[in-house]
Amino acid sequence: MSQTIILKVGKRELYIFPKKVMKELGIREGDLAYIQLEGNKIIIEFIPDPFTLAIKTKKWAKTTVEEFEKESEKEQQELYS
Template identity: 40%
Template structure:
């Protein structure tokens, strides 16, 4: 998708993301973005949260609920021991 939208820099350097762009990227209030400088360009990329990655992300391993529970208990014990 190629989309060009002109925006204006507001007070304190703020830039409002137009609704059409936000909807196209699936971002909204509270979404996290990664800002990168590439030469003379500003690039914003959405940062997916853990829940979104769990639901929509590529699956790289299979874990049973028992394995998950066991690991969770071990990590909690380790954390509490300091």
């Protein structure tokens, strides 16, 4: 995906990304990003929210709450015994 978008520096020296871009990248207000400066270029890499990532990521295992609790209790017994 390669697009060219012109942004204007707004009040308080902020860039406002178009809603379409935000939606396409799956980012929301409050999300974090890495900013890298290379000469006169700014590279922005958005950091995925762990909860959103957990929901969107393909699942490869299934468990029930009961199985999870049983395994948790077993691990705790091994750690604290």
